[in-house]
Amino acid sequence: MRISEVAKSAGVGVETIRFYERKGLVKQPIRPADSGFRTYPPEVVSRIRFVREAQELGFSLREIEDLLSLKADPHTDCSSVRNRALKKRDEVNAKIKRLKALQRTLTTLIAACPGKGVTSYCSILDALEQGNNSGQKRKSTNSSER
Numbered sequence: 001m002r003i004s005e006v007a008k009s010a011g012v013g014v015e016t017i018r019f020y021e022r023k024g025l026v027k028q029p030i031r032p033a034d035s036g037f038r039t040y041p042p043e044v045v046s047r048i049r050f051v052r053e054a055q056e057l058g059f060s061l062r063e064i065e066d067l068l069s070l071k072a073d074p075h076t077d078c079s080s081v082r083n084r085a086l087k088k089r090d091e092v093n094a095k096i097k098r099l100k101a102l103q104r105t106l107t108t109l110i111a112a113c114p115g116k117g118v119t120s121y122c123s124i125l126d127a128l129e130q131g132n133n134s135g136q137k138r139k140s141t142n143s144s145e146r
Contacts, residue, residue, distance in 0.1 A: 010052070
């Protein structure tokens, strides 16, 4: 398959495939001696789909590389993959908690804003300048959540 065919089959752009090649997630085929088009094996489509699905679940490219290594090793126990998924879920839950705190802070700031007048008296801008943003303070001072 040519790269455009792989891209169409996998539901991505050609540049996405090139990016994955640069990151080492997809192996770039050797250019033929006759300067023809590189051809990709059909299994590269499923590999690209795997990468995209893992990204949708929040896995980083480094984590995806690890998952691909586990997938390639026939001796890997499923618990290794499960543990990575559990860790990712915990990270997502922590992000949700931080986002909810940000949402509460924004709601409070918006409610305190009169919504009119000159910006020199804007309560939202004042709160940002004074650092009265409690959600952001928690995020920056609690590095153990990261």
